Amino acid sequence: MSQRFSIVNEDKRIISGALMIADELIYRNNETMGEHYVKFSADTIKAIAIKFAKKQYNQNVNLMHDPNQKVTGVTMFESWLVDNQRGISPLKGFENVPDGSWFGSFYVENDEVWKSVKSGDYKGFSVEGMFEYDKPM
Numbered sequence: 001m002s003q004r005f006s007i008v009n010e011d012k013r014i015i016s017g018a019l020m021i022a023d024e025l026i027y028r029n030n031e032t033m034g035e036h037y038v039k040f041s042a043d044t045i046k047a048i049a050i051k052f053a054k055k056q057y058n059q060n061v062n063l064m065h066d067p068n069q070k071v072t073g074v075t076m077f078e079s080w081l082v083d084n085q086r087g088i089s090p091l092k093g094f095e096n097v098p099d100g101s102w103f104g105s106f107y108v109e110n111d112e113v114w115k116s117v118k119s120g121d122y123k124g125f126s127v128e129g130m131f132e133y134d135k136p137m
Helices: 042-054 111-119
Strands: 002-009 014-020 026-030 034-038 061-063 066-071 074-081 102-108 124-126
Touching: 014 042, 014 124, 042 074, 042 102, 102 111
Parallel strands: none
Antiparallel strands: 002 014, 002 124, 014 102, 026 034, 061 066, 074 102
């Protein structure tokens, strides 16, 4: 589930964007189920975000879901779930996402990764995890 990010402060090397959008259909294709779509509810995203924080995964970053491409010097320092009732808004440009969508900001001090971000080699975030299917769609 890849979500676009943007460079919000080039001098400070900050990138921010959506990590997971609540109820967004995400295309998948695997041997077991073939082509299909999955989606994550606001409650599921909240549980994922809490587990992420409790396990202190804010520095667990790899490139393109490749465990052999772990990187250092990329740290999530902000994380929030959209909750308009509480006044917690999405980033500019995402005003219409549903409550429960997850956003984050990362500080990129790794020079190689920063160069790749700036050149457009990496365009978004993708939350990696082992997820079970609740029921087929």
